[in-house]
Amino acid sequence: MLVVISTFAVAPERQRELLDLLRANADEVLRHQPGFVTADLLAAPDGTTVVNHARWTDAAAIRAMMDDPVVRARMAPAWAIARPVVRQFTVASSHVAAE
Numbered sequence: 001m002l003v004v005i006s007t008f009a010v011a012p013e014r015q016r017e018l019l020d021l022l023r024a025n026a027d028e029v030l031r032h033q034p035g036f037v038t039a040d041l042l043a044a045p046d047g048t049t050v051v052n053h054a055r056w057t058d059a060a061a062i063r064a065m066m067d068d069p070v071v072r073a074r075m076a077p078a079w080a081i082a083r084p085v086v087r088q089f090t091v092a093s094s095h096v097a098a099e
Helices: 012-028 059-067 069-081
Strands: 002-009 036-043 049-056 085-090
Touching: 002 059, 012 036, 012 049, 012 069, 049 059, 059 069
Parallel strands: none
Antiparallel strands: 002 049, 002 085, 036 049
């Protein structure tokens, strides 16, 4: 399991627009990509940051998604608002609430 964290620094007045674009991309394109597991979109209360926390099965799935021209075309409007800083991580540990 790999986690991709994309952090967008955004003007507060454009945070909602960016979130709407990222949400539509996740719903309409990304969730249909082989190897996609989940995505969470996080919005900073001050409006200056959006974080996309996505889980993928493996690095090959991430590469295939990034090379897909449909994905790239769909992400272009979001990237025009704010270019993300993207980092990949492996899951070292995961925890759930006690019952």
